[in-house]
Amino acid sequence: MFFSISTTPGIKKFLDPLSDSSDILFRNVLDASYDSILITEADLDAPKIVYVNPAFCRMTGYEASEVIGKSPKILQGKLTDTKVTSKLREALEAGESYEAHAVNYRKDGSLFHLQWRTSPVMDEDGSVSHYMAVQRDITDEVRLMGRLKRKAELDSLTNLLSRGAGNEDLEDMLERADEEGEDVTLIMLDIDHFKSINDSAGHATGDHVIRSVAKIIDGRTRGNDLAIRWGGEEFMCVLWATPLNGARLVGESIRKAVSRESIENIDSVTISGGVVQYEPGETASNLADRVDKKLYEAKSSGRNQIVS
DSSP: OOOOOSOOOOHHHHHOTTOOHHHHHHHHHHHHOSSEEEEEESOSSSOOEEEEOHHHHHHHOOOHHHHTTSOGGGGOOTTSOHHHHHHHHHHHHTTOOEEEEEEEEOTTSOEEEEEEEEEEEEOTTSSEEEEEEEEEEOHHHHHHHHHHHHHHHBOTTTOSBOHHHHHHHHHHHHHHHHHHTOOEEEEEEEETTHHHHHHHHOHHHHHHHHHHHHHHHHHTSOTTSEEEEEETTEEEEEEETOOHHHHHHHHHHHHHHHHHOOOTTOSOOOEEEEEEEOOTTOOHHHHHHHHHHHHHHHHHTTSSSEEO
């Protein structure tokens, strides 16, 4: 929970070195706070920082003298969400507090995540004289949640994306493709005669085959592509900025690499695949159905081939 106080003295008095003992006590409390505290003037168009506490300096790497008189925008950067800052302004214009998570930048340029609450501060006459932001660095918590989320998104056997997470990412990629007019292609791959492999060599060997194929797929897709274990012995590759011919070459590269793979207790492993290109406005479900039909063509016409 944030450090909070129910009432404040006039900030002008608080900043006055000749303040009375109650104002000095108030300042000492803010200085000792675990949470970062920043106070600005009430000018929303050109706010200037008038106070930061030691916790702010520890969190950001700035000395107080380096930020006093500057705009809080000194902490913002390319990943700072402008939607959040716009909502903050709307709330403050309405005389309301606003709480959110945001990305800011330290003096050394490193990114950090923070939770903050900014509130209007009233002067003795009841008018807004300043704004106070109480902030807490939550970078470690965000990274931990990111690791846990990523772990939940990955298939436990192959470390490829799980079908659920992959399908969500596919939908996001298609939306981005519509916005940017970029090509997206799908490759669906299936291990040939996988049931026979399991029956003859055992499930442990079957798992080894799946992991081996997954490793080949992962090695032939890029960081901005998606490599998904679609289910059982099926895999899906979603290629960004790749036309149909390029995707077919990737599919053939994977197919050939799998056929060359040497796996103990298995004479040979082959895969079949289908390739399709995304049509603008098409749903992820329809796209997956189309590539599944191409895979079926590859299976039904002899296996160990890529059909587009």
